[in-house]
Amino acid sequence: MEKEGNIITRRDFLRAGAFAAVGGFMGFPFKGSAQGRSLEKSRVILIRDKEVLDGSGKIQEKVLEKMMDRAVMVLMDAPDPVTAWKRLLSPSDVVGIKSNAWYHLPTPEALEKLLRTKVLATGVLEKNLSVDDRGVLRNPVFRNCTALINIRPLRTHNWSGLGTLLKNYIMFTPRPADYHGNACETLGAIWHFPQVEGKTRLNILVMLTPQFHGVGPHSFSRDYVWNYSGLILSRDPVAADATGARIIQAKRNDFFSSPRPISPPPHHISVADSRFNLGNSRPEKIELIQLGWDEEILIQG
């Protein structure tokens, strides 16, 4: 148990007026929270294109590439995609693309393939590039990596509230169960492991078909995913996750026709901000740039 006075309770959410509204993922006044976060806003790109999925849900790779190119250019203030990627990576980098292999909603292969192409175009050697999820601790590229790209679909999760970019690094610990306590509150600690710290160059939250609710042992039903047809890109994993969480919360409220807070509250996002200094979770600290299709976008910048 934490030292006296540092226990976070529902009362803290109530005092901040935050519980019903946001489910506690956008930050609230932590007692004894650490300081030192960036004073600058975190840039988050939300790009959508309704043509990225065809009638059967198949990804249209050319549309996907256009989305990725545009998003990374805006994120990096670059005149073209190659320049943007070169601002993220150098040819000498050893690059791990941390993907997600969850059976029901994995990182789409088309995105993994696209990222490989973009990374190789910066001059990174093929032998210095790998895509992996559950094998990262044994993968020689990941063990020696100098740069990481973090990519996964956003979904609800029984234990952490949401399966987020922050949570995607849980495979970097040999003991994931150690981080399951208090709705996986301390996931941010993993980002300070030597194998990970300071290496993440880009975070991509896949919002093509996000999952807003889960039931049963398999935690998945096609009734609870929808074609949002988007991607969220940011250098800041916390800001990207907080933005995605706002969209999921809005979708839940809309689908269930009443406030239905994400449960348990995914407060690992706000804790990653306030305790682990990994980025910004509060909307006023996020520069949200929306590109492309804006129908039923469920969020305002």
Next chain:
Amino acid sequence: MVVFLFISVLLAGASTAQAEALDEISRGLPDKILAWAKGEEDVLYDDRTIFDYIDGAAEVYRAYNMKQCLSRRYETADGPAIMLDIFDMGSSEDAFGVFTHDQDGEAMDLGQGAFYRSGWLSMWKERFFISIYAEQETEATRAAVLALAETVSRLIKVEGSKPRMLFYLPSTGIRPRSVKFFHEHVVLNRHYYLAGENILNLGRHTDGALAAYERKEGSARLLLLEYPDRHKAESAQTAFLKHYLPEADDSGMALLENKQWCALKVHEKWLAIVLEATDRELAQKLLEEVTAKIR
């Protein structure tokens, strides 16, 4: 020595009986259900290997003391696969408890209780929790899921009892499907986020029930906890007052920031906490009623 041997034999017997029970159910399962046929071999998971199977949800079943899970896959050329998972929870109380974890959907007259929603059927009977899941719902999958549930229910010959503590919950105004039974604070937090830390000292040694009420005076939730002894219940009360309700008055009540009342009371090894009561008298009444029932 004799006592030790006797206990060992009893424990071994219990363990064997358990395994046989799941085996017995497995032997009775149909190879075909409508257009679906048994796919790959059945797999038996324990409380550790279950993580390999249901990444992300395994902790829920472990929090209810799961012993084993038998998993069978049914396949058809024309549609999605159907997964049958039979969890041996070790006790009917825990089978009921894990069943209360998710009570959305259409109530079905199967087992000792069942719900169907979005291709997933959950059911409990005796010490078993049964999940039958089709990744995509069609009319055909629904028919097959329900038929399979009926078969499994028939294979479990006896019924089990619900947790005794549920009978202490006041019945007036209790909202249908709101009752949850649990042991661990992480499960309580899933249903009602109270605190990041385990301030009530919940665990395998404690039983808990959470219920929602709607009465003419207003609405409230009641959390009833049973500790191994009075001392532990009082310690939990002290911790709750310290971390959650420091401004409670002499009767253990306080008005919170959302203009709702929170109140608590210890009686012997029981701790009752009223949460989100829209009316002070309702909070008081619920505490009195639950205490009277326990007496």
